Amino acid sequence: xxxxxxxxxxxxxxxxxxxxxxxxxxxxxxxxxxxxxxxxxxxxxxxxxxxxxxxxxxxxxxxxxxxxxxxxxxxxxxxxxxxxxxxxxxxxxxxxxxxxxxxxxxxxxxxxxxxxxxxxxxxxxxxxxxxxxxxxxxxxxxxxxxxxxxxxxxxxxxxxxxxxxxxxxxxxxxxxxxxxxxxxxxxxxxxxxxxxxxxxxxxxxxxxxxxxxxxxxxxxxxxxxxxxxxxxxxxxxxxxxxxxxxxxxxxxxxxxxxxxxxxxxxxxxxxxxxxxxxxxxxxxxxxxxxxxxxxxxxxxxxxxxxxxxx
Amino acid sequence: xxxxxxxxxxxxxxxxxxxxxxxxxxxxxxxxxxxxxxxxxxxxxxxxxxxxxxxxxxxxxxxxxxxxxxxxxxxxxxxxxxxxxxxxxxxxxxxxxxxxxxxxxxxxxxxxxxxxxxxxxxxxxxxxxxxxxxxxxxxxxxxxxxxxxxxxxxxxxxxxxxxxxxxxxxxxxxxxxxxxxxxxxxxxxxxxxxxxxxxxxxxxxxxxxxxxxxxxxxxxxxxxxxxxxxxxxxxxxxxxxxxxxxxxxxxxxxxxxxxxxxxxxxxxxxxxxxxxxxxxx
Amino acid sequence: xxxxxxxxxxxxxxxxxxxxxxxxxxxxxxxxxxxxxxxxxxxxxxxxxxxxxxxxxxxxxxxxxxxxxxxxxxxxxxxxxxxxxxxxxxxxxxxxxxxxxxxxxxxxxxxxxxxxxxxxxxxxxxxxxxxxxxxxxxxxxxxxxxxxxxxxxxxxxxxxxxxxxxxxxxxxxxxxxxxxxxxxxxxxxxxxxxxxxxxxxxxxxxxxxxxxxxxxxxxxxxxxxxxxxxxxxxxxxxxxxxxxxxxxxxxxxxxxxxxxxxxxxxxxxxxxxxxxxxxxxxxxxxxxxxxxxxxxxxxxxxxxxxxxxxxxxxxxxxxxx
Numbered sequence: 001x002x003x004x005x006x007x008x009x010x011x012x013x014x015x016x017x018x019x020x021x022x023x024x025x026x027x028x029x030x031x032x033x034x035x036x037x038x039x040x041x042x043x044x045x046x047x048x049x050x051x052x053x054x055x056x057x058x059x060x061x062x063x064x065x066x067x068x069x070x071x072x073x074x075x076x077x078x079x080x081x082x083x084x085x086x087x088x089x090x091x092x093x094x095x096x097x098x099x100x101x102x103x104x105x106x107x108x109x110x111x112x113x114x115x116x117x118x119x120x121x122x123x124x125x126x127x128x129x130x131x132x133x134x135x136x137x138x139x140x141x142x143x144x145x146x147x148x149x150x151x152x153x154x155x156x157x158x159x160x161x162x163x164x165x166x167x168x169x170x171x172x173x174x175x176x177x178x179x180x181x182x183x184x185x186x187x188x189x190x191x192x193x194x195x196x197x198x199x200x201x202x203x204x205x206x207x208x209x210x211x212x213x214x215x216x217x218x219x220x221x222x223x224x225x226x227x228x229x230x231x232x233x234x235x236x237x238x239x240x241x242x243x244x245x246x247x248x249x250x251x252x253x254x255x256x257x258x259x260x261x262x263x264x265x266x267x268x269x270x271x272x273x274x275x276x277x278x279x280x281x282x283x284x285x286x287x288x289x290x291x292x293x294x295x296x297x298x299x300x301x302x303x304x305x306x307x308x309x310x
Numbered sequence: 311x312x313x314x315x316x317x318x319x320x321x322x323x324x325x326x327x328x329x330x331x332x333x334x335x336x337x338x339x340x341x342x343x344x345x346x347x348x349x350x351x352x353x354x355x356x357x358x359x360x361x362x363x364x365x366x367x368x369x370x371x372x373x374x375x376x377x378x379x380x381x382x383x384x385x386x387x388x389x390x391x392x393x394x395x396x397x398x399x400x401x402x403x404x405x406x407x408x409x410x411x412x413x414x415x416x417x418x419x420x421x422x423x424x425x426x427x428x429x430x431x432x433x434x435x436x437x438x439x440x441x442x443x444x445x446x447x448x449x450x451x452x453x454x455x456x457x458x459x460x461x462x463x464x465x466x467x468x469x470x471x472x473x474x475x476x477x478x479x480x481x482x483x484x485x486x487x488x489x490x491x492x493x494x495x496x497x498x499x500x501x502x503x504x505x506x507x508x509x510x511x512x513x514x515x516x517x518x519x520x521x522x523x524x525x526x527x528x529x530x531x532x533x534x535x536x537x538x539x540x541x542x543x544x545x546x547x548x549x550x551x552x553x554x555x556x557x558x559x560x561x562x563x564x565x566x567x568x569x570x571x572x573x574x575x576x577x578x579x580x581x582x583x584x585x586x587x588x589x590x591x
Numbered sequence: 592x593x594x595x596x597x598x599x600x601x602x603x604x605x606x607x608x609x610x611x612x613x614x615x616x617x618x619x620x621x622x623x624x625x626x627x628x629x630x631x632x633x634x635x636x637x638x639x640x641x642x643x644x645x646x647x648x649x650x651x652x653x654x655x656x657x658x659x660x661x662x663x664x665x666x667x668x669x670x671x672x673x674x675x676x677x678x679x680x681x682x683x684x685x686x687x688x689x690x691x692x693x694x695x696x697x698x699x700x701x702x703x704x705x706x707x708x709x710x711x712x713x714x715x716x717x718x719x720x721x722x723x724x725x726x727x728x729x730x731x732x733x734x735x736x737x738x739x740x741x742x743x744x745x746x747x748x749x750x751x752x753x754x755x756x757x758x759x760x761x762x763x764x765x766x767x768x769x770x771x772x773x774x775x776x777x778x779x780x781x782x783x784x785x786x787x788x789x790x791x792x793x794x795x796x797x798x799x800x801x802x803x804x805x806x807x808x809x810x811x812x813x814x815x816x817x818x819x820x821x822x823x824x825x826x827x828x829x830x831x832x833x834x835x836x837x838x839x840x841x842x843x844x845x846x847x848x849x850x851x852x853x854x855x856x857x858x859x860x861x862x863x864x865x866x867x868x869x870x871x872x873x874x875x876x877x878x879x880x881x882x883x884x885x886x887x888x889x890x891x892x893x894x895x896x897x898x899x900x901x902x903x904x905x906x907x908x909x910x911x912x
Contacts, residue, residue: 053486058490083492085492089490089491092483094483097482098486099484100505101484103502103505111493111501116492
């Protein structure tokens, strides 16, 4: 077996992000392998959208490494970064907002082509755009229309067409179906899965909808207050979660409420961020728990994880 | 297949006030361009037979004559030509410079924006009239200088407005999407930022035209602008002001023309803003 | 015995430059005292507009026809003074986004006390005391401190508790909750639903719960109405609806919800197409273009609600047990 094939395509190491004096991502580290789907779950303030933008360098990180196929995106020069952008793409949460209202659908989808394949003639571009529109379930004839003429689901398809037209190796999906009707969500998710299968693209799927993420991910990353607190294979996370927060999250998703006394307080900046809400908290939780591999492929950031395992 | 501009055009057409204003402006421009040829007189010919005559049919002096016997119909319309030319050209200059400057400052942000805005603040602090006088002293009196100096100052507010709009556009997700697609800053400013600025910019531009015409009229009224024997509405008003009691038509006709022009430009500008601001659906 | 809220033949239309569009078409429903009615629907279903019409909160370009009677009194086109006496006191509404429905520049205490001063005729001091007691009742920690805070200083979950508390201050007979948990995190959602359940038990008010999320509605509703394209397509008791939906839309919708447990799927179940925009609805059943059971009759003849008082479905070929 070729060892290079098991190297991670994306490796994040110790990523910190600050917005002014406030730190929003704390020492985030994980790996992503070619072709896999990794779900990122967490609630508001967990930092999952920040993580997506930091990976693509849409916002600057303060510390850490973003290794894409071995190359650190944080330290490479702007022209290399710009060249690498064709391999890492993103689909946003707001379907209409992510499209330029003054550009036709054709121009929007054509943009990556114009940037990375400037040698194409207008005719060739048009053919590619038409094919991509059909591929995402729209009609080639819709290319001359403007975003406001489409529904939310259709706009999201256009966004996906733009992101996938150059067959990127990684597609980050930031809550891509959260603003869509339930009856339409499945269409978009199935489309992403189809495109992934055809192009071998890896997906980093960010969502607060645990039930949704369960069906499409191979592995799950759980985030809380800017920290990665659990990583595991999908079935393990849903059936045998170790981190107390993951358990609370799953219980809530199943409809069981737990009253949280400090609702509303700002997340703690030091130590374990969850300790003021955690029923298992002990004085030792004032020290920040590291993400440890408790079981094969199962990482948890909790001082008491091993205890809770039994 | 209706674009945003088509929708805006439709809303504008439905606004009868703005439409009427637009027609009046068009009529005035047409009159200013071809009007003088409909009359046998010349703006510079001195008709000693009909000095300071009120509007009458004699000598085809439809608007009367001034102290020197020059036909006011022709002079007013030629003056209107100058005022409109100054207004439009200077507005165009301030638009182009202002958009480019403001979009770059707003998009790049940081130190660049800081420096660029300080420059604008310094220039804004200069007294306008003083600046024009200064340039006139150095370069002598010329109409081109007048155009340039007005345009050179007119871009300041436009740049500020454009920068403000750019700052808010920069936060939009489609800008992030463009960055993620690998677009360069130049491409983003030209293709994504500027086309989305159109609304407030166009409105401000149409409101700038009357301001500039007013400013030029003011300068000419003070004697700093257009010089004899040429006239702009401002110089005509200056002359007319002196003759207010004896020959009121010398003030009322150019003054009325200017007032009507400014009124219609303002109404049209308002209508344009309403048309461009409305929500899509 | 008349129902607490009676809506009969309600039609809400919006006038646009391109023509008039109907968001709510001939909707009739009743809410009994003390019951919890769930209203489920997606975008374009008109579920929110029905109750905006009842509360007199329709946009300026909207027109409502039909009848909405609250405790026997007609609300549509009622004079503003009469409407203001009822709104906020006997008939209260909780909105989706507590950030935008609370006034940002007034403290929580002021906003809550205002309700009691205006409706209850209390003095400011008494009203503040009542507000503090209500905050404690809706489980807001440190109520005295919160009274002096501004909305932006509270988290989404706390703000929503404040909204719920505010709506309950005058002991309303009916509370309309429009997507009360949609803007909140899932852990907070569960708490808010539990809170609503508790408040209902303690105060016994009727509750209309509007949501696109069937899971949220399932936790609280006694009866559920499903709306699609401006009309009611199914009504049933909550348990009956989830066990065996009659209308194909309800069945498909239930099918589309991803499950937290059970077998993992490689493809998510979905409905083709999307909910129609009001101007796109043709003759016949609005759901026909997307319905897996649609026949020719469905495309030309619009089905009316059929069934008994306990269960109704507007379908020519309902799914029967």
